[in-house]
Amino acid sequence: MKLFLLSAFVFLFGAVSFSNESGSPGAQIYIKLGDAQTKRSLIAFPSLQYTGNTSAASNYQTVGNELYRVIFNDLSVSTYFQFIQQSAFLEDPNKTSLLPQGSDPKGFKFDTWKQIGTEFLLRAGFSMSGDSLTLETYTYHVPRGTVVLAKKYKGTVAALRRVAHTFSNDLLEALTGQKGMFLSRIVTTSDRAGGESREVYVMDWDGFAPEKISNHKSVALSPAWSPDNKKIAYTAFVQRAKTKIRNADMFIYEVLTGKRWLVSYRQGINSGASFTPDGDILLTISQSGTPDIYKMTTEGTLSQRLTNGPHGAMNVEPAMSPDGKKIAFSSDRSGQPMIYIMDSNGSNIKRVTFAGKYNATPAWSPDGKKLAFAGWADDHFDVFTMNADGSDMIRITSSKKPNGKWANNEDPVFSPDGRLLMFTSNRTGNNQIYISNLDGSEERRITNDNHNYFKPKWSKNIE
Secondary structure (H helix, E strand, O other): OOOOOOOOOOEEOOOOOOOOOOOOOOOOOOOOOOHHHOOOEEEEOOOOEEOOOHHHOOOHHHHHHHHHHHHHHHHHHOOOEEEOOHHHOOOOHHHOOOOEOOOOOOOEOHHHHHOOOOOEEEEEEEEEEOOEEEEEEEEEEOOOOEEEEEEEEEEEHHHHHHHHHHHHHHHHHHHHOOOOOOOOEEEEEEOOOOOOOEEEEEEEOOOOOOEEOOOOOOEEEEEEEOOOOOEEEEEEEEEOOOOOOEEEEEEEEEOOOOOEEEEEOOOOEEEEEEEOOOOOEEEEEOOOOOOEEEEEOOOOOEEEEOOOOOOOOOEEEEEEOOOOOEEEEEEOOOOOOEEEEEEOOOOOOEEOOOOOOEEEEEEEOOOOOEEEEEEEEOOEEEEEEEEOOOOOOEEOOOOEOOOOOEOOEEEEEEOOOOOEEEEEEOOOOOOEEEEEEOOOOOOEEOOOOOOOEEEEEEOOOOO
């Protein structure tokens, strides 16, 4: 099963006659990342124009609406922009071309957009021919009357979401110098297949296009991406042929080929995978009696035992830092599960959380400066962040169920650009996936169904 080989290849083609003021995307920074936290840029985004033959594409309105929705959602989630309501527009975009006056006789006037305070104007059109889709985009910096980004993208209609996400990525890079994360994916486990089983699913970052990649008809848990997004490690309770007993075995799934193999099937727990930068795996194994953290190759060869108790303590949920120098993990060696950090060789262990009764599932920010984790307080779990040394702890979540009881918010993970947090919450009664800003503001629900999702992991951005 070739998960990422979509039915179309999205590419830039053709030169546009309207010059790019900065020469190339990202050459000039229009939005400074620090400023975006306090001031959002006003952007006008009129509906997409259809420039093809309407009689040959009966579904062009549906396609256009979906393209618009995906781009609008991407840019909204970025938190860089405040959208100007279309009712405030002073000219009808449907009566002007995508280019300004001077470049096209039917072009729009920059002055009409300046009058309503527009900083960036996004004009886009699309056409369809059979199964082919072309998206033509122009993003303007209105105060200067210049173009920031002018690109065309081509793919199949079936790949329109990838076309839209690719443009959103390019636009953020042109404005901020940092590419967006909109081609990233989520791996998670879910009961959406029915019954008591949990299988592994991969989906777009915004919850669309879920694809089941396991079929154990059992309980799968704790999936993790490899650094290059080419492999997924996960654990599933698999029945042993001789004993008929189910054991928590670890598998590797190869994304492009669909190849799957057992990587650790030692008696007991084989779980909690975290890949190292060089492609090895950290995991918890309990074959010696109590769970400890080991390093292993993707072929199943144990190379190092990283923890050893003490005194029968459990050491679980290893998380490798982005630079490969530190490992965060959860351990009850102090009597209650807390977050610890050690060097990558297992030395220099330090406890970094001291509050609450139960701290679990540590996750690193992409720059390695922060950790997120789930902490038990007031009889429920919430998501917290802190500096990697344990300082500056912040509670990110706080929500209640419809019955007034506190909801559990767990399994945090940072977005690939480090600007968002993803987590699960049972606030609706089912365990659903949410995202928020790093301060907990602007929570958004990613999955919206009656299923349950567990321990999502965010891939790196896919080029």
